[in-house]
Amino acid sequence: MDSNMISEENLEEFTVIWLDSKSYSIDTKARLRCIINFLKVFNNVDDCFNYISSVKSEKVFLITSGLLNETIVSLVHDLPQLRFIYIFCQQKGKYELCSKRYIKIHGIFDDQEALYLMLTQDVKICSNTTSISFFNKNEKSLRHLNGTFYWYQLLRKTLLHMPQTHNAKQDLIDIGRKHYADNDKELMIINDFNEKYKKNEAIRWYTRDSCLYRLLNKAFRTENIDLIFKFRFFIIDLHKQLQNLYKNYIELLRSYDLD
Numbered sequence: 001m002d003s004n005m006i007s008e009e010n011l012e013e014f015t016v017i018w019l020d021s022k023s024y025s026i027d028t029k030a031r032l033r034c035i036i037n038f039l040k041v042f043n044n045v046d047d048c049f050n051y052i053s054s055v056k057s058e059k060v061f062l063i064t065s066g067l068l069n070e071t072i073v074s075l076v077h078d079l080p081q082l083r084f085i086y087i088f089c090q091q092k093g094k095y096e097l098c099s100k101r102y103i104k105i106h107g108i109f110d111d112q113e114a115l116y117l118m119l120t121q122d123v124k125i126c127s128n129t130t131s132i133s134f135f136n137k138n139e140k141s142l143r144h145l146n147g148t149f150y151w152y153q154l155l156r157k158t159l160l161h162m163p164q165t166h167n168a169k170q171d172l173i174d175i176g177r178k179h180y181a182d183n184d185k186e187l188m189i190i191n192d193f194n195e196k197y198k199k200n201e202a203i204r205w206y207t208r209d210s211c212l213y214r215l216l217n218k219a220f221r222t223e224n225i226d227l228i229f230k231f232r233f234f235i236i237d238l239h240k241q242l243q244n245l246y247k248n249y250i251e252l253l254r255s256y257d258l259d
Contacts, residue, residue, distance in 0.1 A: 010038040011179055011227060012214045014123060015058045017041075019048045019072060020065040020088075028112070034185045035120050036061060037211070045071045052076050057222050059083040059126060061119060066095050066108075077102050084122055088115055127214075155225075159232050160239060168233035169197075175230050176211060186211045202237035203245075 016036040018028070021043050032039050038058075042048035045068055052060055053076075060082045064072055066089025076082050084106040087095050092108045099105040106122060109115040162168075173194050180186035189210045197205060206213055212234070219227035228235070 010058055011175075011218055011224075012037055012211070013058055013218050013221075014038065014061060014083075014126065015040060015055060016061045016063065016119070017048060017052065018063050019043075019045070019068055021068060022065070030182075030184070031112075031116055032063075032119075033183045035116065035123055037180060037183055037186060045075070048072055049075045052079060052082060055081045057218075061122065062086070063088055063115070063119075065089060066091065069095060070098060073098065073102055073105065077104055083126060086115055086119065088112070155228070156239075159228075159235055162232055162236070164233055164236065169194075172230050172234065175227075176215070179215075180211060199237045200241060202234060202241050205234075206238060 014036045015038045016032050018032065018039065018041045029039060029041075040051060042051065048062075049072065052062070058081065060079075061084050062072070062076065062082060063086045066087055069085075069087045069089075073085060077085070082104060085102065085104050086106055087099070087108045088110075089095060089108065090110055092110050095108050099108055107115070107118050109118070173190060176190040177187065180190065189208075189212075193205060193210075193212065206216070215227065216231055216234070218224070219231065
């Protein structure tokens with residue numbers, strides 16, 4: 001198995017897996033990581049199956065060679081963490097029947113550019129349907145939910161009362177550069193954020209299609225306190241900017257009432 005990852009913890013929502021008994025190119029790695037940063041590469045079915053089975057909080061996009069697809073697809077197809085399967089091969093017609101038997105197979109490709117395009121489109125669709133959740137879906141009891149809710153209220157108040165320091169921003173920059181090492185696309189965004197970020201632009205940065213949005217959403221959904229703490233200065237700026245927008249909105253409504 002070749003993991004090809006500097007950070008073994010996936011801080012985002014998605015994982016892309018490349019399964020092929022043959023080697024793959026550096027360019028393939030770079031292109032895939034521009035779409036989904038966390039890439040795992042396997043050259044045998046058993047290791048690939050074991051890894052996908054172990055994934056708990058991410059959605060998996062599996063790219064497999066035609067040679068290995070029939071074995072791996074039957075093993076992993078019904079796993080809830082598996083989102084889509086893509087077959088990359090030289091003979092598309094040879095695997096058409098397989099694609100009709102399994103609904104998660106989202107295409108058979110003999111052209112890498114077409115594969116990258118489909119993967120990009122699917123990731124965007126899945127990103128739009130993934131929302132922040134402050135509660136773990138496995139928590140069923142009302143007592144647990146109430147406890148989690150009050151805990152997050154305490155966390156919010158604690159973060160808002162923490163002093164804004166240069167170290168707070170640097171903590172976020174450092175973890176971003178570590179997690180996205182060798183990912184030129186995301187490193188450019190992180191460097192841009194480091195140089196140009198202003199407190200009154202937090203919403204603009206959050207709504208931008210970048211690692212900031214994905215990391216923060218994952219941190220809250222999985223209740224990753226360490227990562228939430230890394231975002232402390234950004235969360236404070238977001239909170240204050242949203243408060244100001246709400247205040248301006250209320251004042252605007254009152255002005256209409258007076259008229």
